[in-house]
Each structure stands twice: as structure tokens, then as C-alpha cells.
Amino acid sequence: MRYLTFALGKGRLAKKTLELFEKIGITCEEMKDKDSRKLIFVNEELKLRFFLAKGPDVPTYVEYGAADIGIVGEDTILEEQRKLYEVLDLGFGKCRMCVCGPQSAAELLKHHEQIRVATKYPHIAKDYFYNKKHQTVEIVKLNGSIELAPIVGLSDVIVDIVETGSTLRENGLVVLEEICPLSARVVVNQVSMRMENERITKILTDLKSVIKQEA
Numbered sequence: 037m038r039y040l041t042f043a044l045g046k047g048r049l050a051k052k053t054l055e056l057f058e059k060i061g062i063t064c065e066e067m068k069d070k071d072s073r074k075l076i077f078v079n080e081e082l083k084l085r086f087f088l089a090k091g092p093d094v095p096t097y098v099e100y101g102a103a104d105i106g107i108v109g110e111d112t113i114l115e116e117q118r119k120l121y122e123v124l125d126l127g128f129g130k131c132r133m134c135v136c137g138p139q140s141a142a143e144l145l146k147h148h149e150q151i152r153v154a155t156k157y158p159h160i161a162k163d164y165f166y167n168k169k170h171q172t173v174e175i176v177k178l179n180g181s182i183e184l185a186p187i188v189g190l191s192d193v194i195v196d197i198v199e200t201g202s203t204l205r206e207n208g209l210v211v212l213e214e215i216c217p218l219s220a221r222v223v224v225n226q227v228s229m230r231m232e233n234e235r236i237t238k239i240l241t242d243l244k245s246v247i248k249q250e251a
């Protein structure tokens with residue numbers, strides 16, 4: 037039997053993902069060691085391999101078949117636009133993709149002004165403004181602390197994740213428009229889905245029943 041390989045996004049989603057896997061009998065103790073610099077972990081008994089990667093790289097590993105299954109935020113799936121199957125909503129990592137800014141920017145949006153938008157998600161922002169709102173905007177790609185951009189005058193608004201809203205509140209910004217809700221998803225390589233259908237379907241069925249019990 038060949039190994040099934042899982043790519044997990046490091047960061048916020050990793051802990052909950054491992055907890056969920058434990059509930060369906062998939063454990064990888066070694067992965068919990070925070071001091072370890074090891075990148076890939078094997079469960080010999082179950083013939084499974086796990087690795088942690090940067091969130092935006094997870095869809096890449098899955099599309100190329102370097103991982104059969106990936107766990108990643110819906111925001112990353114939408115942004116990366118990779119060829120893969122999105123098969124399950126895990127129901128955690130819930131947040132919203134929003135257009136945010138100072139309250140004063142509401143007028144700019146309303147009147148479809150030529151505005152500048154800072155974001156870590158240029159594809160999502162472009163799709164929203166160009167295809168859904170038919171508004172021409174200039175998009176500036178940033179890699180973090182996006183809320184800074186309108187404060188220091190780099191952009192009029194931002195497109196970013198809002199979870200509790202604390203970051204916005206503490207920086208005098210508000211949600212101006214909601215783009216879509218988000219949560220953690222399971223994605224599967226298109227060839228693996230055919231070749232390893234039985235094993236993958238079993239894992240998905242087990243995950244679904246745990247999610248249902250907890251809902």
C-alpha cells in the first residue's frame with residue numbers, strides 16, 4: 037500500500053486539524069513537538085505521511101500530487117486558483133473576507149471612485165471589484181498587517197479577513213462590504229481522488245461524522 041500524504045497549513049488551522057484527525061483515529065504524535073525542525077512525519081501503521089507548509093503553498097502541493105489531501109482556508113483556495121477538488125467544509129477557522137477601511141471610504145465605494153485597495157489577496161479583490169461590482173480599482177499586494185495601509189495613506193480600503201473585528205476596532209476601521217464567509221476546507225488531488233478513492237472516501241466519511249456530532 038502506498039503512503040497517503042497530507043499537506044497541512046501551518047499557523048492557526050494546524051492545531052484544530054490535528055485534533056480533528058485524532059478523533060478519527062489518525063494520530064501523528066511527532067508533529068506536536070513544537071521545537072522540532074523536522075518537516076515531514078510518517079505514521080507507518082496507517083501508511084500516512086503529514087507535512088506542514090505555508091498556507092498558500094498547500095494548494096500547490098495538492099495540485100501537483102506531492103500531497104494527496106490538503107487542509108487549508110477557503111480564502112487560500114480562492115486566491116491560489118489551483119486545479120483540485122474542494123471536498124469538505126471542516127466548520128472551523130470561520131471568518132469573513134471583507135472590504136474594510138475608515139467609515140469615510142464608504143462614499144468612495146458607493147460612487148465607484150477609482151480607489152486603491154491593499155490586500156494579501158489580489159485575486160479575490162480583483163474578482164470582487166472587477167467581476168461583481170464592475171468597479172475599476174488599483175490593487176496593491178501586501179504580505180501582512182494589512183490594516184496599516186489605509187491608516188498611513190497607502191490605500192483607501194483593504195480586502196482582508198475579519199474574525200472577531202478587534203484588529204479593525206483597535207485601528208479605527210470598519211467593515212464596509214462583506215465579500216464572503218470563509219472556513220477551513222479539505223482539498224484533494226484530482227488523480228488521487230480516482231486512484232485512492234476508497235481510502236480517501238473513508239477518511240472524508242469519518243471526518244463528516246465527527247463534524248456532524250460536534251455541530
Ligand SMILES: Nc1ncnc2c1ncn2[C@@H]1O[C@H](COP(=O)(O)OP(=O)(O)OP(=O)(O)O)[C@@H](O)[C@H]1O
Nearest residue numbers: 046047048049091109110111112129130131197199
Ligand atoms: N483571524 C484570522 N486571521 C487570519 N486567518 C484566519 C483568521 N481566522 C481564521 N483564519 C483562517 O486561518 C488560515 C491561516 O491563517 P494564518 O494567519 O495562520 O496563516 P497565514 O494567513 O498564511 O499567515 P502568515 O502569512 O502569517 O503565515 C487563513 O487562511 C484563514 O482561512
Ligand SMILES: O=P(O)(O)OC[C@H]1O[C@H](OP(=O)(O)OP(=O)(O)O)[C@H](O)[C@@H]1O
Nearest residue numbers: 180181182196197198199200201202203
Ligand atoms: O478580526 P480579527 O479577529 O482581529 O482577525 C483579523 C486579523 O487577523 C489576520 O491577521 P494575522 O493575525 O494573520 O496577521 P497578518 O495579517 O499580519 O498576517 C487578518 O489579516 C486580520 O488582520
